[in-house]
Amino acid sequence: MNATSHRFKQNAHDAIADEKLKKALSTMKVGFREKRAAAIAKLPEFEALRDAGRDLKNHVLENLDHYLARFEERVIEQGGHVHWCRDAEEARQTILRICRDKGAKTVTKGKSMIAEEIALNHFLEEKGIVPVETDLGEYIIQLRHEPPSHIIAPAIHVSKEMVADAFRETHKQYPADRPLGEPRQLLDEARDVLRGQFIQADVGITGANMLIAETGSTVIVTNEGNGDLTQLLPRTHIVLASIEKIVPTLDDACTVLRLLARSATGQEMSSYTTFSTGPRRPEDRDGPEEFHVVLLDNGRSGMLGTEFQDMLRCIRCAACMNHCPVYGSVGGHAYGWVYPGPMGSVLTPALIGIENAAPLPHASTLCGRCEQVCPMRIPLPKMLRHWREKEFERNLAPPRVRQAMRFYGWIATKPRLWRWYTAAAARVLAAWAGKRGRIASLPFAKEWTAVRDMPAPEGETFMQRYARERRGAR
Amino acid sequence: MSSDARTHILTRIRRSLGRGELPPAAQETLDARLAAPRPGIVPARAKGDRRELVERFVTMAEAAAASLDRIDGPDALPRVVAEWLARHNLAPEVVAAPDASLDVLEGRGTLTVKRGVAHPADQVSVTPCFAGVAETGTLVLVSGPETPTSLNFLPDNHVVVVRASQIVGGYEEMWAYLRDAGATPRTVNMITGPSRTGDIEQTIQLGAHGPRRLHIVLIDDEAA
Numbered sequence: 092m093n094a095t096s097h098r099f100k101q102n103a104h105d106a107i108a109d110e111k112l113k114k115a116l117s118t119m120k121v122g123f124r125e126k127r128a129a130a131i132a133k134l135p136e137f138e139a140l141r142d143a144g145r146d147l148k149n150h151v152l153e154n155l156d157h158y159l160a161r162f163e164e165r166v167i168e169q170g171g172h173v174h175w176c177r178d179a180e181e182a183r184q185t186i187l188r189i190c191r192d193k194g195a196k197t198v199t200k201g202k203s204m205i206a207e208e209i210a211l212n213h214f215l216e217e218k219g220i221v222p223v224e225t226d227l228g229e230y231i232i233q234l235r236h237e238p239p240s241h242i243i244a245p246a247i248h249v250s251k252e253m254v255a256d257a258f259r260e261t262h263k264q265y266p267a268d269r270p271l272g273e274p275r276q277l278l279d280e281a282r283d284v285l286r287g288q289f290i291q292a293d294v295g296i297t298g299a300n301m302l303i304a305e306t307g308s309t310v311i312v313t314n315e316g317n318g319d320l321t322q323l324l325p326r327t328h329i330v331l332a333s334i335e336k337i338v339p340t341l342d343d344a345c346t347v348l349r350l351l352a353r354s355a356t357g358q359e360m361s362s363y364t365t366f367s368t369g370p371r372r373p374e375d376r377d378g379p380e381e382f383h384v385v386l387l388d389n390g391r392s393g394m395l396g397t398e399f400q401d402m403l404r405c406i407r408c409a410a411c412m413n414h415c416p417v418y419g420s421v422g423g424h425a426y427g428w429v430y431p432g433p434m435g436s437v438l439t440p441a442l443i444g445i446e447n448a449a450p451l452p453h454a455s456t457l458c459g460r461c462e463q464v465c466p467m468r469i470p471l472p473k474m475l476r477h478w479r480e481k482e483f484e485r486n487l488a489p490p491r492v493r494q495a496m497r498f499y500g501w502i503a504t505k506p507r508l509w510r511w512y513t514a515a516a517a518r519v520l521a522a523w524a525g526k527r528g529r530i531a532s533l534p535f536a537k538e539w540t541a542v543r544d545m546p547a548p549e550g551e552t553f554m555q556r557y558a559r560e561r562r563g564a565r
Numbered sequence: 566m567s568s569d570a571r572t573h574i575l576t577r578i579r580r581s582l583g584r585g586e587l588p589p590a591a592q593e594t595l596d597a598r599l600a601a602p603r604p605g606i607v608p609a610r611a612k613g614d615r616r617e618l619v620e621r622f623v624t625m626a627e628a629a630a631a632s633l634d635r636i637d638g639p640d641a642l643p644r645v646v647a648e649w650l651a652r653h654n655l656a657p658e659v660v661a662a663p664d665a666s667l668d669v670l671e672g673r674g675t676l677t678v679k680r681g682v683a684h685p686a687d688q689v690s691v692t693p694c695f696a697g698v699a700e701t702g703t704l705v706l707v708s709g710p711e712t713p714t715s716l717n718f719l720p721d722n723h724v725v726v727v728r729a730s731q732i733v734g735g736y737e738e739m740w741a742y743l744r745d746a747g748a749t750p751r752t753v754n755m756i757t758g759p760s761r762t763g764d765i766e767q768t769i770q771l772g773a774h775g776p777r778r779l780h781i782v783l784i785d786d787e788a789a
Contacts (some may be wrong), residue, residue, distance in 0.1 A: 134608060159698040177573055177574060227773055275770055277765055290685060313774065315764075319718045319754070319775065342737050343602070343605065345735070359628070360703055364703075368750070371708075376681065378751050445637065
């Protein structure tokens with residue numbers, strides 16, 4: 092998909108004016124934040140598990156080459172195949188080759204952010220293969236021809252009326268006047284339609300929440316059961332996963348599982364956590380005959396050893412966006428690519444280049460809630476600041492911002508001048524604001540004051556006041 | 566393409582980490598970690614005596630929206646399954662896993678029992694399980710010729726039979742038993758409550774693609 096991250100400002104502006112979106116995003120407080128808090132309150136070990144999760148993923152990243160090689164050996168031992176792919180194009184071509192080998196006409200898909208990252212659906216359609224999303228949220232946005240706006244609730248921006256419209260337009264096999272006012276009716280219809288697809292599909296593609304080096308297993312964590320039907324019924328199962336999803340052992344996976352669902356949906360455990368190891372065994376009565384793992388790098392190996400390495404600990408729970416005041420106001424589409432919210436603002440520039448995503452590191456108030464809730468203790472605000480520095484170094488910031496920063500850098504290193512200048516500014520601004528104490532319009536910040544007043548200083552600087560009060564105290 | 570890409574990715578990882586291939590001693594340490602997996606932090610709620618763990622399993626499974634019947638021995642199984650079906654206005658027809666532990670379903674009572682994989686028209690499945698995990702009320706089912714995975718997902722109603730002696734405290738204990746049992750099965754399903762989705766306006770609906778109802782029959786085989 093074409094990224095519009097460079098237009099974040101305009102996207103955000105449009106999003107804030109969208110009343111329907113505002114209403115949809117308001118469900119996050121109860122739906123995500125309160126449930127998470129309640130689940131964590133029930134597990135006293137949660138903070139210790141966060142430390143363990145961080146240490147585990149750090150250990151994996153330091154030894155990633157070794158664990159990937161061991162994972163590959165185990166998959167092959169179990170009769171599966173591993174395909175290493177440097178970038179999105181290699182991954183798309185690999186999947187196409189497997190599909191063509193199998194003569195596939197339809198593929199069902201479990202929810203996969205990596206599939207979104209490599210824009211797989213669009214590519215398969217171009218090549219004459221019909222991809223069918225089976226996660227309800229993904230199915231809804233596929234019908235609406237739009238990208239996900241949230242990494243675990245892809246259709247969070249869509250109201251039930253909009254879902255009903257999309258279903259009426261697509262599911263012509265049902266009576267036009269059928270009732271579709273309730274979520275239950277919508278779900279039942281989707282379930283009915285997708286049942287047929289599961290059974291017809293030639294290939295099933297799922298993502299992976301984890302890859303286990305000990306056993307060569309891939310793991311999916313879902314609530315609907317669609318991922319399981321996707322990988323169970325077709326003759327070929329393709330797992331699409333990025334390289335940092337490795338954990339060493341099944342025991343290590345338990346640490347991640349104890350963090351994941353609680354952080355994501357506030358469940359103790361998601362309904363289905365499934366470990367898949369190789370194709371069906373000769374004596375099995377069901378299961379896929381072929382098992383392929385497509386391992387995608389797509390820029391991640393280059394993040395190792397940099398200030399962005401910690402981002403590779405991410406387990407895609409979405410807690411950061413669920414708690415982000417910016418995401419909560421503008422939704423996911425404003426971020427302009429696949430990954431929204433704080434994790435997206437850090438990861439997107441790393442994957443598509445800071446020059447294509449320069450505004451994203453600024454799509455944050457640096458309030459720090461994302462880091463507070465991150466189960467893997469990823470220092471997201473720190474990394475957003477790193478991106479801001481890089482953006483500045485590479486001259487990507489707007490000229491006025493650069494001039495202002497240069498002026499600030501100059502004056503902040505001259506204490507006497509600084510004191511004189513700030514004292515003068517405080518007096519002028521206080522006089523300008525008058526009794527109201529607020530300034531309605533500033534000549535050099537018209538855009539900023541267009542939607543809010545600037546609270547004016549009271550007339551003296553902190554240092555002046557400090558000096559005055561110390562004198563008074565004596 | 567793939568083998569070039571493999572070399573390229575592994576080389577790039579090493580270069581980014583500022584090293585070459587790990588020295589043999591370091592590789593051995595990592596392989597020893599893989600060969601002898603050790604539990605990390607196991608929550609206190611995964612510990613306790615047998616009775617406590619069984620009760621915790623029941624509480625947690627019900628909290629995850631599973632329903633549960635308790636019986637003293639396998640003989641009562643056909644009766645409680647039939648009663649449960651009647652309570653939900655379901656026909657007395659089930660497809661059951663070929664596993665011998667479910668032979669008891671056949672030939673008595675009113676149930677029509679088919680054995681084998683599930684088909685799309687099947688409304689109710691009955692399966693055994695490998696373990697129950699007290700920590701979160703999670704059932705663990707493994708694939709095999711006697712326990713096909715389709716039974717766990719295709720029918721609208723899934724009845725799982727678990728013996729109290731199969732209930733463990735935490736997930737790690739279950740993995741230890743599974744390793745002892747031999748080769749890793751193709752599929753290990755950890756199931757916690759019925760299928761659900763919140764994808765339409767964050768309203769939780771049960772029965773998205775998998776079973777709408779998950780019913781557990783707990784056989785108290787440890788009762789003294």
